[in-house]
Amino acid sequence: xxxxxxxxxxxxxxxxxxxxxxxxxxxxxxxxxxxxxxxxxxxxxxxxxxxxxxxxxxxxxxxxxxxxxxxxxxxxxxxxxxxxxxxxxxxxxxxxxxxxxxxxxxxxxxxxxxxxxxxxxxxxxxxxxxxxxxxxxxxxxxxxxxxxxxxxxxxxxxxxxxxxxxxxxxxxxxxxxxxxxxxxxxxxxxxxxxxxxxxxxxxxxxxxxxxxxxxxxxxxxxxxxxxxxxxxxxxxxx
Amino acid sequence: xxxxxxxxxxxxxxxxxxxxxxxxxxxxxxxxxxxxxxxxxxxxxxxxxxxxxxxxxxxxxxxxxxxxxxxxxxxxxxxxxxxxxxxxxxxxxxxxxxxxxxxxxxxxxxxxxxxxxxxxxxxxxxxxxxxxxxxxxxxxxxxxxxxxxxxxxxxxxxxxxxxxxxxxxxxxxxxxxxxxxxxxxxxxxxxxxxxxxxxxxxxxxxxxxxxxxxxxxxxxxxxxxxxxxxxxxxxxxxxxxxxxxxxxxxxxxxxxxxxxxxxxxxxxxxxxxxxxxxxxxxxxxxxxxxxxxxxxxxxxxxxxxxxxxxxxxxxxxxxxxxxxxxxxxxxxxxxxxxxxxxxxxxxxxxxxxxxxxxxxxxxxxxxxxxxxxxxxxxxxxxxxxxxxxxxxxxxxxxxx
Numbered sequence: 034x035x036x037x038x039x040x041x042x043x044x045x046x047x048x049x050x051x052x053x054x055x056x057x058x059x060x061x062x063x064x065x066x067x068x069x070x071x072x073x074x075x076x077x078x079x080x081x082x083x084x085x086x087x088x089x090x091x092x093x094x095x096x097x098x099x100x101x102x103x104x105x106x107x108x109x110x111x112x113x114x115x116x117x118x119x120x121x122x123x124x125x126x127x128x129x130x131x132x133x134x135x136x137x138x139x140x141x142x143x144x145x146x147x148x149x150x151x152x153x154x155x156x157x158x159x160x161x162x163x164x165x166x167x168x169x170x171x172x173x174x175x176x177x178x179x180x181x182x183x184x185x186x187x188x189x190x191x192x193x194x195x196x197x198x199x200x201x202x203x204x205x206x207x208x209x210x211x212x213x214x215x216x217x218x219x220x221x222x223x224x225x226x227x228x229x230x231x232x233x234x235x236x237x238x239x240x241x242x243x244x245x246x247x248x249x250x251x252x253x254x255x256x257x258x259x260x261x262x263x264x265x266x267x268x269x270x271x
Numbered sequence: 272x273x274x275x276x277x278x279x280x281x282x283x284x285x286x287x288x289x290x291x292x293x294x295x296x297x298x299x300x301x302x303x304x305x306x307x308x309x310x311x312x313x314x315x316x317x318x319x320x321x322x323x324x325x326x327x328x329x330x331x332x333x334x335x336x337x338x339x340x341x342x343x344x345x346x347x348x349x350x351x352x353x354x355x356x357x358x359x360x361x362x363x364x365x366x367x368x369x370x371x372x373x374x375x376x377x378x379x380x381x382x383x384x385x386x387x388x389x390x391x392x393x394x395x396x397x398x399x400x401x402x403x404x405x406x407x408x409x410x411x412x413x414x415x416x417x418x419x420x421x422x423x424x425x426x427x428x429x430x431x432x433x434x435x436x437x438x439x440x441x442x443x444x445x446x447x448x449x450x451x452x453x454x455x456x457x458x459x460x461x462x463x464x465x466x467x468x469x470x471x472x473x474x475x476x477x478x479x480x481x482x483x484x485x486x487x488x489x490x491x492x493x494x495x496x497x498x499x500x501x502x503x504x505x506x507x508x509x510x511x512x513x514x515x516x517x518x519x520x521x522x523x524x525x526x527x528x529x530x531x532x533x534x535x536x537x538x539x540x541x542x543x544x545x546x547x548x549x550x551x552x553x554x555x556x557x558x559x560x561x562x563x564x565x566x567x568x569x570x571x572x573x574x575x576x577x578x579x580x581x582x583x584x585x586x587x588x589x590x591x592x593x594x595x596x597x598x599x600x601x602x603x604x605x606x607x608x609x610x611x612x613x614x615x616x617x618x619x620x621x622x623x624x625x626x627x628x629x630x631x632x633x634x635x636x637x638x639x640x641x642x643x644x645x646x647x648x649x650x651x652x653x654x655x656x657x658x659x660x661x662x663x664x665x666x667x668x669x670x671x
Contacts, residue, residue: 123589139282140278152593
């Protein structure tokens with residue numbers, strides 16, 4: 034399959050129901066979504082709208098109830114998981130950036146980033162080399178040997194972004210990555226994500242409430258009551 | 272691959288080390304209990320070995336001389352010495368007393384031995400200072416744990432004794448240090464009545480018309496003299512000729528002399544299997560309880576350490592770490608805790624063991640066995656934390 038013209042993410046009628054019977058809650062009621070490689074897309078919605086559920090389904094952390102999910106042309110869910118090793122899928126093809134960086138506190142900066150390729154089977158030297166490349170790209174190479182606790186919030190978030198890219202994942206799921214940051218640092222993070230998407234052809238979904246960064250997206254998916262609708266964003270250049 | 276366990280330990284090494292030290296003190300107490308048991312067994316063993324005997328001849332039907340009272344006339348050795356296979360005999364008397372020394376009471380075992388020639392069965396096989404007993408009365412050889420010094424005079428019952436020799440690891444089965452004295456003195460200490468009792472006894476004998484008969488001169492004096500003579504011993508220790516079968520000689524003694532004779536193996540059974548059996552069970556129970564407590568504490572520590580890392584474990588699972596990596600991290604930490612705990616415990620037991628009033632014997636094989644048990648306990652205890660870690664949902668790393 035020609036991967037260039039294949040969506041990085043394609044969701045068709047994706048549903049998620051929690052519970053059964055009268056207690057059942059439909060968190061996702063048939064989500065359709067297409068995201069292309071190199072795109073940074075915003076996912077916006079009020080609390081309880083289903084943003085986190087959608088992110089967890091995309092991250093193969095929870096199983097959808099119905100629908101179809103494709104990653105880079107591979108069907109990974111079609112009314113049931115189609116890939117046996119979901120952990121390997123997450124490790125090799127999906128990068129995660131969280132609201133808080135959630136770095137491993139007992140590893141230094143380099144090893145936090147190098148851990149992912151090591152988990153994928155790379156030797157320590159090449160994994161650390163890859164980590165240093167990413168830290169340099171994100172301009173935190175000078176903190177490579179530092180402990181996580183010695184970093185500022187912005188630096189920690191950059192390291193977390195570097196970690197998400199460490200295995201050349203074609204998709205990054207970012208869950209409110211700018212929430213703990215001030216305006217300047219928040220916009221810096223968004224700029225970094227845009228640069229990375231452009232450079233590595235990575236598709237990035239950014240879940241956010243942050244009014245400061247919403248205008249930077251070219252496409253935005255609004256989610257409300259488990260359903261999404263798409264609209265064009267301002268695509269403001271930072 | 273990075274060793275996550277060691278990185279985590281190094282990151283919080285102070286907390287980990289202090290936890291290990293705390294666990295180590297508990298393990299030290301457990302090892303000490305095992306050492307106390309071994310010490311008891313060893314006390315019994317050295318009592319047998321140091322007596323230099325192959326057979327113990329005691330009063331018929333008793334488990335003497337250590338486990339039960341036994342009384343023999345001090346001339347029965349003559350008959351025993353004539354039995355084929357017997358090389359040498361030695362009368363011995365044993366008595367445990369409280370001895371006042373330097374203003375405090377010391378519990379010692381008085382051992383009466385024949386001193387007419389050296390190396391009689393029953394005599395201490397070696398001295399660390401001084402000389403053997405050469406006088407028939409009022410000389411003593413003391414185990415160093417009795418706290419006596421060479422040349423010191425010590426009062427035992429009615430008489431003062433001069434310490435002429437010191438020996439080591441000569442203790443009773445209870446761990447009390449031995450003081451060797453001439454047999455006649457020991458018989459007096461053990462069997463002779465005090466002066467008031469003797470006066471009273473003489474008066475009673477004199478008032479008895481059977482002993483104080485007119486026309487039988489010397490009868491009362493003979494009866495009185497007999498009352499003040501101590502002619503009993505607790506055992507006759509027998510050394511066999513080379514090649515003699517102990518069981519055969521013991522059977523001969525029992526058959527012809529109406530006495531009971533125990534071989535070394537039988538005496539070990541009496542001392543170790545019977546005499547200290549209850550204490551051994553007591554210590555065994557305590558060891559089992561300590562092992563359970565150790566397991567519970569290790570499990571609790573590892574479980575708490577794991578729960579403190581819920582978010583990190585969720586992240587690890589989210590980014591694709593396999594279960595075996597997470598389980599390995601927890602298991603390695605539990606084992607590391609066990610290693611630190613064992614080392615601290617072994618050192619602690621070695622330091623405080625000699626301060627115990629009774630002999631604490633820490634055997635290398637017990638240490639090796641204890642190490643294996645500690646690691647097994649830590650491994651099993653970590654399973655609780657591993658179960659908890661594997662149940663952590665990677666979704667916990669994602670908000671909402």
